[in-house]
Amino acid sequence: MTSDLISVKVVEKSSVTDDYCVMKLTALDGAPLPMFSAGAHISAKTPQGGMRNFSLANDPEKREYYLLGIKAERNGRGASASMVDTVKAGDVLEILAPENDFELVSADQYLFIAGGIGITPILSMCRQLLREGNENFKLIYCSQSPDTTVFLDDVTAPDLAPYVTLHHDKGELSALYDFWPHMEIPDKRHIYCCGPKPMMEDIKDMSGHWPESQIHFEDFNPVQVLRADDRAFEVYLSKSGRRLRIPENQSILETLRSEGYDLKSSCESGSCGTCRTTLISGNADHRDLVLTDMEKETSIMICVSRAKNGELVLDI
Numbered sequence: 001m002t003s004d005l006i007s008v009k010v011v012e013k014s015s016v017t018d019d020y021c022v023m024k025l026t027a028l029d030g031a032p033l034p035m036f037s038a039g040a041h042i043s044a045k046t047p048q049g050g051m052r053n054f055s056l057a058n059d060p061e062k063r064e065y066y067l068l069g070i071k072a073e074r075n076g077r078g079a080s081a082s083m084v085d086t087v088k089a090g091d092v093l094e095i096l097a098p099e100n101d102f103e104l105v106s107a108d109q110y111l112f113i114a115g116g117i118g119i120t121p122i123l124s125m126c127r128q129l130l131r132e133g134n135e136n137f138k139l140i141y142c143s144q145s146p147d148t149t150v151f152l153d154d155v156t157a158p159d160l161a162p163y164v165t166l167h168h169d170k171g172e173l174s175a176l177y178d179f180w181p182h183m184e185i186p187d188k189r190h191i192y193c194c195g196p197k198p199m200m201e202d203i204k205d206m207s208g209h210w211p212e213s214q215i216h217f218e219d220f221n222p223v224q225v226l227r228a229d230d231r232a233f234e235v236y237l238s239k240s241g242r243r244l245r246i247p248e249n250q251s252i253l254e255t256l257r258s259e260g261y262d263l264k265s266s267c268e269s270g271s272c273g274t275c276r277t278t279l280i281s282g283n284a285d286h287r288d289l290v291l292t293d294m295e296k297e298t299s300i301m302i303c304v305s306r307a308k309n310g311e312l313v314l315d316i
């Protein structure tokens with residue numbers, strides 16, 4: 001399916017709730033895994049078939065394993081849910097080497113803001129800073145309750161706890177954490193935020209008066225891949241000479257794979273550029289975050305984009 005895949009073994013898996021789990025992966029031969037930096041993620045081929053990105057929670061110095069925090073997106077296409085529901089210790093998974101779009105830059109001070117599973121890359125950052133003896137950081141970690149708090153033992157451990165404010169909102173809007181006192185007066189802090197979309201949008205709104213370079217977000221679901229009003233359409237594959245129908249509930253990528261095409265992908269959410277395909281003709285509904293307007297005339301990201309009307313002709 002996707003080249004450069006690495007086989008790894010699930011050596012530990014623990015459930016936090018029905019929707020959250022923590023997973024430890026090692027190389028099949030026990031050798032150190034590829035290097036990564038704090039904030040990095042891997043793409044894993046899920047049991048459902050799709051590739052999904054998962055952040056790494058461990059200190060980048062510890063390469064004998066990758067530690068993942070995973071949330072089952074119950075309203076998604078089932079890929080993350082298949083990781084939580086069906087993967088078990090002893091299974092072998094295929095992953096791509098880590099990449100990092102959420103790099104920890106050198107700064108005098110850091111404010112980390114995590115919501116739910118968003119703690120995962122931020123925990124890696126905190127672990128790195130602790131190891132380096134850097135005490136110039138604070139972590140605000142919001143979750144619904146202690147029972148639903150992923151990596152609770154880690155953030156309440158004696159080494160990290162002094163830097164952590166743990167807030168439980170019971171899922172009630174009236175109990176959401178008030179970040180404004182931390183954002184009101186801009187200073188030299190770099191703010192790293194990873195969490196549910198509403199939280200990140202709030203932080204974006206509150207940080208509008210900060211230098212853009214000091215505010216960092218990690219968002220694995222930047223586009224809605226499928227929409228309620230999506231319709232089926234046809235693609236003509238010019239190299240293969242085949243015409244295929246793309247159902248309303250599948251992407252072009254998924255349909256072509258089910259027909260046996262060996263296609264590269266990584267994020268499958270329109271943000272990495274891996275699945276870029278030459279668009280020969282057709283009126284495309286571009287949903288990616290990668291292509292410029294000019295590039296959209298001749299390229300399409302087949303993991304997310306569709307036809308507005310009529311047929312798309314692709315160079316496949």
Ligand code: FES
Nearest residue numbers: 266268273275303
């Ligand atoms: S796989 Fe990343 S943009 Fe399509």
